[in-house]
Amino acid sequence: MAKFQTFFSTFFLTLLFASLVSATFYQTISPDQLRAREKLTHIRFYFHEQITNEKPSLLIIDPPKIMADSPLPFGSMVVIENRLTIGPDVESKRIGKAQGFYLSATQRPGLDLEIVMSFTLTFLEGEFNGSTLCVSGRNEIMLPVREMPIIGGTGAFRFARGFVHARSVKVDYHKGDATVEYNVYVYHYSSTTSSSHHQRVNEGLNFMTDPILSKI
Numbered sequence: 633m634a635k636f637q638t639f640f641s642t643f644f645l646t647l648l649f650a651s652l653v654s655a656t657f658y659q660t661i662s663p664d665q666l667r668a669r670e671k672l673t674h675i676r677f678y679f680h681e682q683i684t685n686e687k688p689s690l691l692i693i694d695p696p697k698i699m700a701d702s703p704l705p706f707g708s709m710v711v712i713e714n715r716l717t718i719g720p721d722v723e724s725k726r727i728g729k730a731q732g733f734y735l736s737a738t739q740r741p742g743l744d745l746e747i748v749m750s751f752t753l754t755f756l757e758g759e760f761n762g763s764t765l766c767v768s769g770r771n772e773i774m775l776p777v778r779e780m781p782i783i784g785g786t787g788a789f790r791f792a793r794g795f796v797h798a799r800s801v802k803v804d805y806h807k808g809d810a811t812v813e814y815n816v817y818v819y820h821y822s823s824t825t826s827s828s829h830h831q832r833v834n835e836g837l838n839f840m841t842d843p844i845l846s847k848i
């Protein structure tokens with residue numbers, strides 16, 4: 633009898649627990665809880681690709697043996713950790729870094745490359761220190777200005793959407809070094825309820841670390 637009772641109480645407790653879990657594994661949140669308004673920010677910096685540096689900022693992964701008449705044959709993958717600076721000079725103040733990769737995605741020979749890039753911009757200075765933006769898109773490098781979408785972000789850039797314009801400033805096609813001006817246009821949120829930076833980033837957006845949701 634005792635065993636029977638134990639079985640049933642365990643059974644009902646399990647049921648109760650299961651229903652609690654299923655009731656809390658997601659929830660709808662009113663966008664009003666953001667307590668923030670959407671704003672548009674423009675950021676400009678310079679992106680430096682330095683292959684001739686003693687510590688190169690990029691690595692070419694296993695270039696395919698076909699189409700040797702291209703500096704970056706179709707299918708090549710390049711991994712980058714590039715310095716972002718405030719001015720066109722690589723020695724000017726560093727404000728962040730770009731990390732990610734790109735693929736050579738055209739079968740046309742020569743320098744007229746079409747690459748598909750996917751990288752993260754991490755800011756290391758100022759209001760956006762520690763926040764990141766995610767860029768993913770096609771880059772036809774010989775065009776004067778290339779546009780790529782911003783597909784998201786973290787920190788101050790949660791819910792980010794926008795685009796970047798990339799414009800080559802200095803390119804050494806023989807060595808492979810390049811300096812590219814980036815103009816970022818991004819919609820993101822800023823809290824209207826507080827003034828300090830830390831609060832601006834976190835207040836109103838802290839439901840994203842809601843203890844209920846973090847148990848998933």
Ligand SMILES: *[C@@H]1O[C@H](CO)[C@@H](O)[C@H](O)[C@H]1NC(C)=O
Pocket residue numbers: 756757758761762
């Ligand atoms: C950026 O944030 C990091 C980590 O919180 C901190 O160590 C660093 O001092 C900050 N840099 C600036 C320039 O505020």
